[in-house]
Amino acid sequence: MxxxxxxxxxxxxxxxxxxxxxxxxxxxxxxxxxxxxxxxxxxxxxxxxxxxxxxxxxxxxxxxxxxxxxAPQGLVLESFHIEHPDTSSLTPVLAALDADVEVKHATDAALVARLNGPNGSEEFR
Known part of the structure; x- marks a missing residue:
């Protein structure tokens, strides 16, 4: 993503x-x-x-x-979060946008979505 x-x-x-x-x-x-x-x-x-x-x-x-x-039915967004090595750098910007999203500490930056569909649940980065 x-x-x-x-x-x-x-x-x-x-x-x-x-x-x-x-x-x-x-x-x-x-x-x-x-x-x-x-x-x-x-x-x-x-x-x-x-x-x-x-x-x-x-x-x-x-x-x-x-x-x-x-849109065609079939996929459901189960979860969405952001990963980043410096979570505190993103928090003020996301707050300024009124974005209600979790930011988790991780080694690499990533957008992470989990979708559920006919073949089960899958994570996308």
Whole structure:
């Protein structure tokens, strides 16, 4: 895994909050595409989405239904956490983004997700 998104209802307010806590996720980028059902999907995301990493980018779907609602069924996210050798360096940034994610001490930095599907549970890094 190389990056992750943190959903928010009001991306402009989330950016103000993050900047007020000392982290600037960058400007907002607007995007859109046609989904598999022919529906136009629109979103707004923070510019730090262009750089993969342990710190999430912000995304707001606005009045567009979240695409997960129309995605094929089969996988369930069981857990998600971050591993890092210096957990205290990530804590303030994640707090600035209001990201409720566990950061565990480890030798190497990693995003860790556990998915459960028809063939059982599997961990992805």
């Amino acid at each position: 190389v990056g992750w998104a943190l959903g928010c209802d009001d991306i402009d307010a989330a950016l103000v909050r993050a900047r007020g806590h000392g982290f600037d996720p960058g400007d907002v980028i607007d995007g859109q595409r046609v989904g598999p059902t022919g529906t136009m999907l629109r979103w707004r995301l923070s510019r730090n989405a262009l750089t993969a990493g342990l710190v999430p980018f912000l995304i707001s779907w606005g009045d567009t239904p979240h695409p997960a609602r129309s």
